[in-house]
């Protein structure tokens with residue numbers, strides 16, 4: 001056989017191998033993850049225990065399928081029902097403080113301790129203040145957020161819910177659950193809200 005033919009045979013074999021590939025099971029994946037992590041300082045192994053939402057979303061990503069619609073609806077409804085709105089009814093804190101929180105990627109790592117003040121690391125995924133040139137693009141740009149949407153009650157509730165638990169709107173959102181997972185305090189969420197919604201914030205200039 002000539003070389004071209006051999007190449008053809010090789011390519012066909014490779015294609016067959018790829019099309020018969022079965023993804024590892026959830027148990028196999030967990031085994032690998034568990035065997036490569038160890039407890040250190042505040043980072044405990046219970047972090048590897050997935051919630052039902054995380055299991056469903058990981059399974060779907062691993063098998064390249066969608067989470068069944070009924071499960072998606074349930075995940076979103078549960079997330080929304082558990083949101084805690086500000087106790088004093090005030091939505092907005094200090095936008096300057098909000099900018100610091102959005103910039104800070106500190107917290108919840110083994111090198112932190114239980115006194116570390118967590119940041120939001122929002123710039124890792126979003127463009128927010130137009131003055132900050134270093135930002136990620138996993139999430140949509142939030143420049144002009146308040147200017148575009150205003151500060152009505154429904155917008156306040158929507159934005160607070162997004163930050164508290166983004167899974168209320170997108171079952172398998174990749175945005176951290178800042179309120180639900182205890183990453184940011186109520187006061188910090190107010191500050192980040194002000195960064196997005198206060199008319200004086202650089203975001204809305």
Ligand code: HEC
Nearest residue numbers: 120121122124125138139140162166170173174175176192
């Ligand atoms: C790991 C990436 C990631 C981080 C970090 C992140 N977000 Fe997001 N965010 C997203 C994605 C992705 C979306 C798009 C919707 C979705 O998938 O849920 C989004 C959506 C949003 C929305 C809704 C935007 C709209 O047009 O309605 C707001 C508001 C928001 N994020 C604010 C924040 C704030 C404030 C922070 C920091 C406290 C933050 N995000 C941190 C990924 C992230």
